Amino acid sequence: MGQSPGTRKVVVVVGGGVSGLAAAHFAKKAARESGLALKIVLFEQEKRAGGKFDAQRKDGYLVEAGPNGFLDSKPWTLDLVRELGMEKALLPSDQSAARRFIYSRGRLHELKASPLSFFLGGPLSPAGRLRILAEPLAPPTPAGQDTSLAEFARRRLGREALERLLDPMVSGIFAGDPYRMSLKASFPRIAQLEEEYGGLTRAMFGIAAERKRAKKRGEETGISSGPAGPGGVLTSFKAGVSQLTDRLASDMGEDIHLGDGVKSISVHNGSLTVHTGKGELRADAVILATPACAAAGILELAAPESSSILAQIPYSPMAVVGFGYDTAALHKPPNGFGYLIPRVENRKILGALWTSSIFPGHRSPEGRFLIRVMVGGARDHETPFLADEDLIATARRELAATMGLTAEPSFSTIIRWREAIPLYTVGHLERLAEAEGALPAGVVLAGNAYRGVGINDCVREAEVAALKAMETLKQS
Ligand SMILES: Cc1cc2nc3c(=O)[nH]c(=O)nc-3n(C[C@H](O)[C@H](O)[C@H](O)COP(=O)(O)OP(=O)(O)OC[C@H]3O[C@@H](n4cnc5c(N)ncnc54)[C@H](O)[C@@H]3O)c2cc1C
Missing domain, CATH: 3.90.660.20 (Protoporphyrinogen oxidase, mitochondrial; domain 2)
Structure with a gap:
């Protein structure tokens, strides 16, 4: 390590989970497409790449x-x-x-795909089902305001639907706590549907009507099928999910440094230096794709305000x-x-x-x-x-x-x-905007701590982060 090689710009990616590896891939792709000479170096503190892909x-x-x-x-x-x-x-x-179950009141209940069978066959009591029918009458979330998943579900669907449907769903996706989690950050699509249509039942019927009209015109709508968002087929890799991260890591060749964690970033006269356990490297841009608590430690000196916000993500x-x-x-x-x-x-x-x-x-x-x-x-x-x-x-x-x-x-x-x-707690997106606003020029965040925990979200955000980093190179 030492000075950046020749005239090539240097992008450092910190964290070799799917987010960091995909960000490195997308940065390489963007550089290739724009004819930019770029060196991308990835540091991963563990001896193997992949993070949660193991x-x-x-x-x-x-x-x-x-x-x-x-x-x-x-x-x-x-x-x-x-x-x-x-x-x-x-x-x-x-x-x-496709057959998914919820354990409730002593037995497993299958959750059917069609709204009617879902409604009639799920784990809810007749009173709980009736309460769902009153959903269109529920008052809306005040415009622009965030709320907890529990408050939203109780207000719109009733306590039983919160406890017996939403709660296990939140466990399944986030291992989370609906009483603390942000609606806007955890289920942005649902927050958006409520805002657009005034409620979930209205959204379901509105989307169905739009689809029908679009079909008549011979168009695709690209709108998801219902308030609970798109379904789809769960897809993996024959040799396990790490087949994807192994491939991304091997594509990095010598530019991936395993067993070398990043300790800090320093900024002098607008120039970034990444300090690792084994040395330091000057960088034109840094993509931080570690868990938020690790990013907080790395940014402690260079961006104390961002660091203290990120440290609070539980x-x-x-x-x-x-x-x-x-x-x-x-x-x-x-x-x-x-x-x-x-x-x-x-x-x-x-x-x-x-x-x-x-x-x-x-x-x-x-x-x-x-x-x-x-x-x-x-x-x-x-x-x-x-x-x-x-x-x-x-x-x-x-x-x-x-x-x-x-x-x-x-x-x-x-x-x-x-x-x-x-866990994206209430107000997460506002705090994140503050943290990102206080980052040193050239430093961008990626990873599951910010805008989605699913693999799809991580890959999408990795591309966004790579393009942001490329954008800062034009300005440096
Ligand atoms: C049990 C479980 C089941 C899940 N099931 C699903 C599922 O079925 N479908 C789905 O879509 N999602 C699922 N997820 C979520 C998904 O796996 C994760 O959100 C995703 O893998 C996170 O990837 P990441 O790269 O953002 O973070 P991580 O995988 O956590 O990677 C971060 C990397 O940063 C490294 N690092 C930390 N500090 C430093 C440092 N200072 N310097 C250098 N490197 C550092 C870490 O060692 C790690 O390798 C599941 C998660 C878990 C835990």
Whole structure:
């Protein structure tokens, strides 16, 4: 390391999760397209790249440590896969994965796709369903104001829908807490629909009518199908999600530095220097794609105001407990995606994913069945950190109580994340704008702590960050 090589501009990416790796890819692409001589260097503190994209491979099982895929209904990850020529590595989930369940009042309830069957067949009592019918009469969120997911759902749909439908959905996506989470930051599409149409029922009918009119005119609308947003097929990679990050990392060649964490950034006369554990490098732009708490530490001296805002973004811890069973020992092998559990049920797990039903033949050996149990989240910082044998016993007890699974697993494994998923609390987007406004020129943020935690969001935001960094190069 040392001075930047020759006249080439230097972009430093900090963090080798999917966000940082994709940002490096998009910066390289933009430089190529604009004919700019650019050196892109990525620093990752761990000895391996991928961040949350990791898996345990043991006894023929592939247990994803983090995400198990992305939805193909949004274009960003698929476009990246196509750019990399990796289409053949894609692994769409089995049709059975469309069957999703909620555990409520002692049994699993299937959530049907059609609005009517969803309404009639879900976990709500008749009174809870009737309350949903009053949704069009609910007062709107005051214009421009943010609110919690819980306040929004209770006001529009009633307490039961909040507790038994929205709450488990929030666990499934964010391992979050609807009472603290921002509607605008966590479900921007829903906030937008309420603003545009005045409510969710009106939005559903309005969108259906617009689609009909567009169809008559022979046009595509590109509007998602309902208030809950687009569906889509859960899609992974044959060798696990890290096939994507491995490929992005290998494309970096010598310009990826593993096991070399960034400590700080300093600014002198408008010029940026990145200080790592092993040296320093002058940079024309820096993309910070670490978790927010790490970004806060890196920015402490160069941008104290941004740093103190980023330091306040909370994270939920999680443990993923993988159990493998002899399929023959299962009374009836589960058929579907899995299930989520509302907080009001007071269980010790968030839910379970029936991995061998989602990706048959790809995640467990012949004659075996893999289940991933999700533990922890924003409202349980203790269970994920139980001693291994206690955590396994707890997860087994919960599987017995919620899905009647009492068979002895022939395989088990645990993966823990102290900072699994960031929580966008009420006012998140306003605070983020402040933090970004106070960054030194040439420093941009990427990663799941800001505008979406899904893989698709991370890839989309990585491209936005790369283009922003390229823009600052023109000014430097
Ligand atoms: C259990 C679990 C299940 C999930 N399931 C899904 C799913 O099914 N579908 C989906 O779309 N999303 C899912 N997600 C969310 C998704 O996986 C993440 O949001 C995404 O992978 C985050 O990527 P990232 O690159 O932003 O952050 P990370 O993957 O956290 O990467 C950040 C990187 O920065 C590095 N770093 C930190 N500090 C420094 C430093 N000082 N210097 C250099 N490097 C540093 C870290 O080591 C890490 O590698 C899941 C997440 C978890 C935890």
